[in-house]
Amino acid sequence: MRETCVPTGVAVKDTGFGYTLSLIGGKYKMIILHWLSEHQVMRHNELKRSIGTISFKTLSIMLKELEADGLILREEFPQVPPKVEYSLSERGLSLLPLLNMMCEWGEKNGSPALEVAQRQA
Template sequence: MEKKFENIRENYTRHDDCPVRNVLDRIGDKWSILVLMVLGEGEVMRFKDLNAAIGDISQKMLTVTLRSLETDGLIARKAYPEIPPRVEYRLTDLGLSLLPHIKNLTAWALTNFDTIEQSRKAFQS
C-alpha cells in the first residue's frame, strides 16, 4: 500500500477503536438524527409530543432511540414524580453542538435529493 494511504488505513480499519464509526453507528440509524432535529426545534419536549412530531415512529423505537441518545450524553431526560408521570427531554450542550452539523447535512440532503433519486433510477435501469 502506498505510504500516503497508510494513515487513512490506520485511522479507519480498527473498527472498535474508530471514533468516526462508533459515533456514526450510534446516530446514523433511522431515527436518531430526526429525534435530535425535533428536539432542536423546541427547548423541552415531552415523550408524547416527540412521538406526535415524528409521527411514524413506534413508542418502543422512540424509547430505544431516546435511551441511546441519553446514554451518549446528547439529550437529557427529566422525570417528575407526578401522577400521571411526566417526562421531559431536551438537548444537552453536546447535543446542541451537534445540531449545526445535522442541519448542514439536512440542507445538503434536501438540495441534492432529486439528483440522487435520478441517479438511483438510472442505476436500476
C-alpha cells in the same frame, strides 16, 4: 481538508467517523435530535406524534440510547400522572452544526420530488 477520515488499515468503528455514526446512526436518532432542536423541550408523546412512523417501544429505546450517550437530557417530574421531558444536552447541541450541514446538502442535492416541493412552497 483531510484526505480521509478512515485511514487505510483502520476499522471504521475505530475512527471518529465510526464513533459519530454509532451515536446518530439508525432510522430515528437524527430525527429525534432534529425535533428536540426545533422545540427545545418535548415529551414522549409529542415526539411520537411529530415523528409519526415510530412505535412507542422503539421511541423509548432510542431515547434511552441517546440519554446513555449523553446527547439528550431526561427530566422526570414527581407528579401524578408522571411527567417526563426531553431536551438536548450540551453534547447534543454540539451536533447541530453537523445536522444543519446535512440539511443543506440534502437541499442542494435532493431528489426531484424535493425540488418540486420547494418550488411550490
